[in-house]
Each structure stands twice: as C-alpha cells, then as structure tokens.
Amino acid sequence: MTDPCRRLDDLLADLESVRAEDEAGRDAARELEARRVVAELERRRVAARRRWIRTSVAVAAAAAIVTLAVILGPERRGADTPAPLADEGAGGDAVLVPLAAATLVRVDGQVRVAGAPADKGDRIDEGQELEIVEGSAFVLLADGSTAFGEGGTTLRLDQAREDAMRMTLRRGELALDVIGERDADRVVLETHHGAARAGDAVFSVSLADDLLVVAVAEGQVRIELADGETRVVWSGERFELRAGGEASALPEPERQQIESRAVRGGEEDAPAMKTGDPQDLLARAEPVVEEPPAPGALETVLPTVPALTVDDLLLAAREARLAGDWAGAANHYAALVEAYPDDPAARTALVSLGQVQLDHLEQPGQALASFERYLASAAAGPLAEEAAWGAARALAAAGRNDEAADALRMYLAAYPESLYAADAAEQLEELEGL
Amino acid sequence: MGGATPDTDGADRQKLQRDAALLRRVADGDRAAQLELVRALSPRVRRMAHHMSPYPDEVDDLVQEVLIQILRAAPRFQAEGCVEAWADVIAVRTILRRLRGLHRLKRLFVGETPAVEPVTPEPGGDEALIRRRRAQRLTALLAELPPPQRMALVLKVVLGHPRAEVAARMGRPEDSVRYLLRKGRERLRTRVEQDPMLAELLAGSEV
Numbered sequence: 001m002t003d004p005c006r007r008l009d010d011l012l013a014d015l016e017s018v019r020a021e022d023e024a025g026r027d028a029a030r031e032l033e034a035r036r037v038v039a040e041l042e043r044r045r046v047a048a049r050r051r052w053i054r055t056s057v058a059v060a061a062a063a064a065i066v067t068l069a070v071i072l073g074p075e076r077r078g079a080d081t082p083a084p085l086a087d088e089g090a091g092g093d094a095v096l097v098p099l100a101a102a103t104l105v106r107v108d109g110q111v112r113v114a115g116a117p118a119d120k121g122d123r124i125d126e127g128q129e130l131e132i133v134e135g136s137a138f139v140l141l142a143d144g145s146t147a148f149g150e151g152g153t154t155l156r157l158d159q160a161r162e163d164a165m166r167m168t169l170r171r172g173e174l175a176l177d178v179i180g181e182r183d184a185d186r187v188v189l190e191t192h193h194g195a196a197r198a199g200d201a202v203f204s205v206s207l208a209d210d211l212l213v214v215a216v217a218e219g220q221v222r223i224e225l226a227d228g229e230t231r232v233v234w235s236g237e238r239f240e241l242r243a244g245g246e247a248s249a250l251p252e253p254e255r256q257q258i259e260s261r262a263v264r265g266g267e268e269d270a271p272a273m274k275t276g277d278p279q280d281l282l283a284r285a286e287p288v289v290e291e292p293p294a295p296g297a298l299e300t301v302l303p304t305v306p307a308l309t310v311d312d313l314l315l316a317a318r319e320a321r322l323a324g325d326w327a328g329a330a331n332h333y334a335a336l337v338e339a340y341p342d343d344p345a346a347r348t349a350l351v352s353l354g355q356v357q358l359d360h361l362e363q364p365g366q367a368l369a370s371f372e373r374y375l376a377s378a379a380a381g382p383l384a385e386e387a388a389w390g391a392a393r394a395l396a397a398a399g400r401n402d403e404a405a406d407a408l409r410m411y412l413a414a415y416p417e418s419l420y421a422a423d424a425a426e427q428l429e430e431l432e433g434l
Numbered sequence: 435m436g437g438a439t440p441d442t443d444g445a446d447r448q449k450l451q452r453d454a455a456l457l458r459r460v461a462d463g464d465r466a467a468q469l470e471l472v473r474a475l476s477p478r479v480r481r482m483a484h485h486m487s488p489y490p491d492e493v494d495d496l497v498q499e500v501l502i503q504i505l506r507a508a509p510r511f512q513a514e515g516c517v518e519a520w521a522d523v524i525a526v527r528t529i530l531r532r533l534r535g536l537h538r539l540k541r542l543f544v545g546e547t548p549a550v551e552p553v554t555p556e557p558g559g560d561e562a563l564i565r566r567r568r569a570q571r572l573t574a575l576l577a578e579l580p581p582p583q584r585m586a587l588v589l590k591v592v593l594g595h596p597r598a599e600v601a602a603r604m605g606r607p608e609d610s611v612r613y614l615l616r617k618g619r620e621r622l623r624t625r626v627e628q629d630p631m632l633a634e635l636l637a638g639s640e641v
Binding site: 008009011012014015018030031034037038040041042044105106422425426429430 | 465468469472473476477480481484485491492494495497498499501502505506565566568569572573576580582587591592593594610613617619622623626632
C-alpha cells in the first residue's frame, strides 16, 4: 500500500500535467495575450501622462486666471460674475483621447453600457453609464480597484485615472474594494445625498430615493454630505441617512453580514439633507479643507474637561483621526472615557481608543486594557465582537502567544460568522505552528 | 525588491547578464523587450494563476495583472538573481492580493464561494476524460483551502519548487512554509477522503 500522503502529492502533481495538456496548441492565444498585456501597459502609461497634462494645464490656467484677476482688479469684473473655473479655462480635454474608465470582468445577467447591451470584457469609458438591469456585474476600475453591483444598479463613470476614480451612483447598491493609500481619496462615489471617498477600503453604498447607507467592512470611508458636512465611517461601522435628515444606527437586520454588525453612528444629529443635482456635488468634490483644532487649544481646555460635551470630545477625536494625529485622537477618547464614564459613548470610545493604540501607536498593552475594559462593562455590547478581536490581536502583538491563541479560539467560537473569522483562523494557525 | 532570492546560486552568469539587459530595456520602455519578457514569463505566471484561482473565469485577468505588475516593476529589478524567481515573488503577492479582494468582495456582497460540484465515478469511462474530471475535482477541493496554504501546496507540490524557494517566493520563513504545507495536506486529505471519486486513489486502489 502506498503512503496516502505520497499519493496525495502525486495527485496534485498530476494537476500540472493535465493543465499543460489543456494548454497545448494555444500558442496563438498566448501570443495575443502577450500583445494585450503590453498594450494595456501602454494604455495605463498614456492615462498617467494624460493625468499629468491635465494637472499641468489646470495649474497653468489657474495661475493665469489669478494673474488676470490681480491685473484687472475686482472693479473691472462684474461683482456678480463668478471667476471661471480652472478646468473651463484649460480647454484641453477635448483633444485628449478618451480613457476607458472600467472593464466588465464578469457579467451574470443583463447589463447595458451607454444604453447598449454589454458583456464581459467590454469597456466603460468616461462619462458612460453602466446599468445592471438584472443579475450582477463585476467591474475592474482603471485604477485597479474593483466594484460589484446587482440588478437595479446604475453607475456613471465620471472620471478615470490610474490612481483615482470618480463615479456617480444613480441608484442601487455597489460594493467596492478600493486599493491605494488609506488616507487618500482613491475613489470618490457621488450620490444625490452626498459623496463617499475612500482609499484602501472595502465598503458598500446603497442608494434609494430617500435613503443612503454606507457600510464599511475594512478601512474607512469619508462621507461628504450635500450640505458640506463631513463624516467618517470606520471599519465595522455603518452610516445611514434618511430623507428628512435623520442619521441613525441600523436595527439588527437579517441582511448582509456586514450590515448586521452593531454600530454606533446614529448618535450624532444628522444635518438637514439637501437633495441636489449630482453635478453640483461633482463640481465641488475637491477635498474639503478642514480646520484642524488650534494647536494646543484642546490641551489647554482638557483640565476643565467637563466643559466639553461628549459630542465635542468625539468630534475632536474624529478630527484628529482624520488628520492622522493618532496620539491626539487617543487623548480625546481617553478624556471622554474619564470625563463621562457612565455615558454609552464612553464605552464605545474604549474600542476606538484600543484600535488607535493597537494599530497606530504600537501600544498593545494599553490597547488590551482598553478592549478588556469595554468587555468588562459591556460583554454583550454592540462592539463586543470588535473588542474581542482587538484584544486577541493585542495579545498577539504583545508576544503573549499562548493567551492570544486562547483568545482567538474563544473569538472563533463566539463569532464563527464574523468578517474577521478567516483572519482569526489564519492567525490562530500561525500561532499554533510556532 | 525581490531580486535577492536564494535559488540563484549556480545560475548561469550569462543568463543573469541577459536577464539584466532585458529588464533594463523593459524599464526604458522598449516594446520589443516588453513582449519578449511577457512571452518568457507568461507560461509560469499562468501556471501559478491557474492552480491558485478558485474562480476559473478570473485566471486571464489575474495573468494579465501579474504581467503588468512585472513590467512596471522592471526598473526596480536588481541583477542579483534570476528574473524568474524575481517575477514569482511579484506573482505570488499580486495573486494573493487580488484573490483576497475578489473573495472578500464576493463573500461580502453575495456570499459567493467557489462551487465544488459533486463528481461521481465513471468506471469503464474514457480514461483521459476521467483523469481530467478528477483533476477538476481536486482543483476545486484545493480551492477550498486558505490561500496561503493553497499557495504553498501549489508552489511546492504542483509546481515542484524546493521548500526554500517556496519560502523565498512567499516571503515567509521556512518553518512557516513547512507548517502551511502540513496543514494544507491535512485539510486536503480530509476532503479527498470524503470524495467518492478521489478517495479510492488515496486509499491506493488502481486508477
């Protein structure tokens, strides 16, 4: 009898023989593939060059406009006449080659691009609209990010660059896996309720006439509402904006796994919603320059922390996170926890504090204390899953491997359907193998 | 960068020089050199993508993306090792990253997992056809493994790389690769033993 392990290896090794037989005689197809790869590389280079040209032209036009404005002075221009936009002065786009904004990687059902039936492999150019009539479609965006939509979804590809995408979701639901840097606006998805901006994130956006829902599985998504206010939705959180301006946490649904994750986010008052033309949003979709807290201002106020409300501290913490000031964010969360220990927001702030300490400040010991403090006060709380996952990761980061393995086993037993389950299982296997 | 790999010892010096010259031309945007490099690397990239992807429809796109990443990385190639090993490192990273993205998106949005269709034995059937169907079945079972385990098994067992090379390509210590291989074999064996068509092969009966 042959060793079963050896036989398994033999079976596996035979896979390559079978594949090679299948591949035989496909030289022509492979040559075509090689040429396609080189052409695609060239297309991406052209896109990059085009981006550079557009930026240069826009900058030059803006400089010319400013110079002209200075020379002419305000009295030479009608007081009500708005200054022309830089792009209007550029005028260069018309002569540039249109860029394919996306490619249909998979189509299961009926899909239209610019009103015409489309199928796998078809391209979507800038300005064209993708309509998923029924079934689903998987789209590779020009920047390398991916999008997935189902029937009833209509999406317009507004602008495609190798390192940035701008789209408008007309209706339906879109799941996006955005590559790039976390703090960059790699993908901007406009809706008539507001725009979602993200880099290195996985999230879904669902849009109906009176409802916008953004659920984030990984990373963070910045939501710019129609009135200019900006929110940040973090991994595991879900943002919902209803017509009438009520932002709220969702009820525990039997929907997607991500959507069933308990979130905070309905604790703030939502601004009044303006239903405007997406073009309006598009026109002002440049990143909002937010005023960071004045240097030292919060530090000087902290001794009289009770003067700051829960919302003040949360807002300060979020602004600090947005600005990448992780130590500042941790300080604000800690101040909130100490000043309002009985407030539900303080409990949830413990989890945010732990995540900042673990993922950005390399303080696994302190992160563990934050997560454990949350679990001690709210073992069945809405963020218990995140806290347990954070505690296990903190133990591993602190080198407490045996305890980390135990924590991961308990986590997997308690949350087998968690979004982090696969990562937890993999980490557990690695720890067990040490 | 992936230039320094342990499997370059003893490699032919002339080949290294040719590789380095080719990569310089690629980096300079020489289209003929790009085609030459793509033609040379396409088969090994396709082998890896084919055995790694649980989504057959995605293999062509995976191959294209890996090859583009290799072309774009050409300026960073350091002539310290053979171009194949360097390209493999890029391929492993690109494939794992893309598969993770595909998998989590599909799981997130539609709960889609690769289908493993049941296959019943066909005694007396065409031997080549049966062998092919067994291969399909085994590929499907392989696709159920976590990607790192699958990648380790594909590189080591299917494509026949020594363990040290697998470790270099995956950017992991050898001990970690040994562990991945052991766990991957255990899991796969369990699944194969439960499969009506493949179990008999594992038990040692005639094909």
